[in-house]
Amino acid sequence: MPFAIYVLGFMIFSQTTSEFMVSGLMQSLSAEFGVSVAAIGYLVSAYSAGMIVGGPMLTVGLLKMPRKQAFMTLSFVFLAGQTLGALAPNYEVMMLARIVTGISSSACFGVALGICFSLVRPESHGRAASIVLGGLMVATAIGLPMAMLFDQYFGWRASFWAVVVMVLLAGVLGQWVIPSSPKPETVLIRNELGAFRNRSLWFAYATSMLIIGATFAAFSYFTPILTDLSGFSAKTVPLLLAVYGVATIIGNIVTGRLSDRYMMPVLTIGLLMLTLALVLFGLFADIGAIAIIAVILTGLAGVPMNPAMATRITRVAGTGSLVTTVHGSVISLGVVVGSAAGGLTIDAGYGLISPLWIGALLAVFGLMTLLPFFRRSGAPQSRLTAPTQEAKSR
Structure with missing residues (x-):
């Protein structure tokens, strides 16, 4: 590199x-x-x-x-x-x-x-x-x-x-x-705006938003969940959050190595793992050992799917700055949607456990956004992974 x-x-x-x-x-x-x-x-x-x-x-x-x-x-x-x-x-x-x-x-x-x-x-x-x-x-x-x-x-x-x-x-x-x-060139603006007519791009954006939304619906409330439900002390929680951070770094290294060749398997397996982690956490939040496992799995499978998400965007719409910037905005929207939805369920009286279930639901929706890709899996591979014009020119 x-x-x-x-x-x-x-x-x-x-x-x-x-x-x-x-x-x-x-x-x-x-x-x-x-x-x-x-x-x-x-x-x-x-x-x-x-x-x-x-x-x-x-x-x-x-x-x-x-x-x-x-x-x-x-x-x-x-x-x-x-x-x-x-x-x-x-x-x-x-x-x-x-x-x-x-x-x-x-x-x-x-x-x-x-x-x-x-x-x-x-x-x-x-x-x-x-x-x-x-x-x-x-x-x-x-x-x-x-x-x-x-x-x-x-x-x-x-x-x-x-x-x-x-x-x-x-x-x-x-x-x-x-x-x-x-x-x-001047035509680049029209080309970049034209990329947004691609329906596959919007499915890819939806997947990214839901992955991040699912992760932050849970992560935003890890501290009160771990103290009030899992029974950890306030002094222990920063250590657990540091473990979560290390897990995201490890997950990012792994997905970065795999995303170029196995983009869709990374997204599919990652979303399945994220769903499993949040369901497990939601069912057994009162058991400290399971809570730790769920936190680590969420760290490994949530935000670290970013390289696969970014690779998918480049394959369906190229590497233009506007396409990638909107992708960043979509990711930020996922943070807002996930954390806000988790907070609304708590305020509605469903308890601290509810953000975990909101996260699991968003992860399931994320899996559903992958279905159009698998329906087209019989299409020629060149249509799915063809390099951008910019890449060809190099």
Whole structure:
């Protein structure tokens, strides 16, 4: 793998750490700005809304720009937003900072994957995507805990400044190692918009959204479930979440190696494993040993399906920046849908166990979105895995 791909992964890690860390700094931010913890939760929602809505719009505006230049521009916008957050004197400025970083992060996500795919042969797309998307897993396992540690010892602003430094370093490295790309032709915008007429692309988007939704319906409530239902102490839960994070990294490495040759088996087996884990957790949440097994299985089979998800998108619609950015927005939508659905069932009085069943149901729906692919399994393989025009030109 070219070193530039690891730099892209480092940028995704830095930006995703910024996305996740507010949830770990809620008490400090609440005290700093004199608002409720729920109001700090809106900062998380604002970031996600920026990713879902603003990212694709910004990407459209940058389609005529060479990918490297677009990546550097988006990195600078994110850097400005993150710096604004580190300096924020009040809640309103922090809200603005989160919206700016959310929008730029979503667009940067798509452009980074587009660059990643342009640097390797089509048969290596899955492995390359696993490195770039591995930034998501490492942010969960390392970035979030480190941000919380900085907050405890140096204050929450130190956590924000740490991300500023990482983004700046990733940007400098990117300018150095990412090869320059030619300016896209004007027709590219029409080509990218035309990709959305492909029904298979929307099935692929639906699968990705449901996988992430199923995972986060459960993951968002792991802490109260593990303490109140499984009987673990509050001090033990961070260790269990770290185990979950390690499982996602291991799962990402495995799926990255397999996704290029076994894309659909990875998605099918992964969804079956995720369904089994959540059903097992839902039935035996009061048994600590089974709860740990379920947490590990969820870590192995949930978010780590990202490389296979990304590979599927490239095979049905190519490697365009807009297609991959919308995919990132769909993933963010899955986070919002899963966590919100789990919260609604708890508020409706179905108990802490209900998010696990919501997750299992979403995973089953995810399996159903794979059915059209298997119905067409008799089609010539060339139609299912033909490389994109961009890949052919290389």
